[in-house]
Amino acid sequence: MKVIFLDIDGVLYPCFSRRTSCFHAEAVRSRLQKEGISTEGITDWDLCSVVCGFQKAAVERLRRLCEQSGAKIVLETSWKCMRNLDEMKRLFSLWRLDSYIVDMTDNEEMFFKEGAIQRYLDAHPAVENYVILDDISMRKAFPGHDVVTPDILDEESYRQALHILNHWTKELGHEHHLP
Numbered sequence: 001m002k003v004i005f006l007d008i009d010g011v012l013y014p015c016f017s018r019r020t021s022c023f024h025a026e027a028v029r030s031r032l033q034k035e036g037i038s039t040e041g042i043t044d045w046d047l048c049s050v051v052c053g054f055q056k057a058a059v060e061r062l063r064r065l066c067e068q069s070g071a072k073i074v075l076e077t078s079w080k081c082m083r084n085l086d087e088m089k090r091l092f093s094l095w096r097l098d099s100y101i102v103d104m105t106d107n108e109e110m111f112f113k114e115g116a117i118q119r120y121l122d123a124h125p126a127v128e129n130y131v132i133l134d135d136i137s138m139r140k141a142f143p144g145h146d147v148v149t150p151d152i153l154d155e156e157s158y159r160q161a162l163h164i165l166n167h168w169t170k171e172l173g174h175e176h177h178l179p
Contacts, residue, residue, distance in 0.1 A: 002071035002165050003130040004062075005105070005117050008079050010135025011149045012054045012062065028052065032094065042090055050091045058153040059095045062133075065158055069165035072102040074120060076113050076134070080104045114141040131164045133157070 009015055025044035028051050032039055039047055065071065075088055083091070089098040105116035113134070118141070121127055132138050132146050133153060139146045147160045 001124075001126045001128060002069055003102075003124075003127050004065065004069075004071045004073045004161070004165075005076045005120075005130060005132040005134075006062070006073050007113075007134040007136075008054075008075075008077040010151055011133050011153050012058045013049070014055060014151050015135065024048075037094060037096070039094070041087075042094070046091055047094070050094050054095065055152050059097065061153050061155070061158040063095075063097060063100075065161055065165070066097075066100045069162055071100075071131075071165050073097075073100045074102060075104040076117055076120075076132070081107055114138055117142070129165055131161045133161060 006012075025047055028047055029039045032051070042050075062073075066073065079091075080088060085101070085104055088104065089101045092098045092101050103120075105113070105120050107116075108119070109115050113136070117132065117138070121130070130145055132142055133149060134146075135149050135151060137146060137148045139148075145164060147157050147164065149157045
């Protein structure tokens with residue numbers, strides 16, 4: 001299985017250029033309902049944060065990355081600290097990405113992502129390849145699997161992640177470049 005360890009802030013939701021003018025939850029709910037997307041069980045704050053805060057181009061790049069690599073998403077974001085997996089899937093359903101979300105890393109050390117990712121990899125030997133999409137570098141802990149996004153999943157970050165997912169494999173605990 002190929003996995004994308006996904007942070008949200010600085011990858012889908014820009015940290016430095018956040019939009020706050022879109023917080024009209026009823027209008028957003030109405031638009032999504034017309035598109036056949038359920039908003040049941042989603043708070044107004046989460047609804048507007050995800051629909052208006054996530055950058056559409058970044059979401060589409062993430063979708064393409066999943067489709068072109070066959071990877072599934074494991075969330076390694078602070079957003080999971082206040083939500084369970086079903087709630088996170090519900091949020092991603094607003095962009096029709098919920099089918100790609102398969103799990104979340106643990107919250108054992110709240111913001112020490114490297115440890116949570118390593119524990120996940122240790123507990124899931126079926127992960128044959130992975131990429132980490134985050135705005136914080138983890139290259140020292142995961143050389144060859146880290147893509148640092150410049151406040152958003154841009155085209156260059158997408159290309160780097162796709163290359164990692166489609167050209168590296170894990171065999172017996174060692175990384176090998178595929179031709």
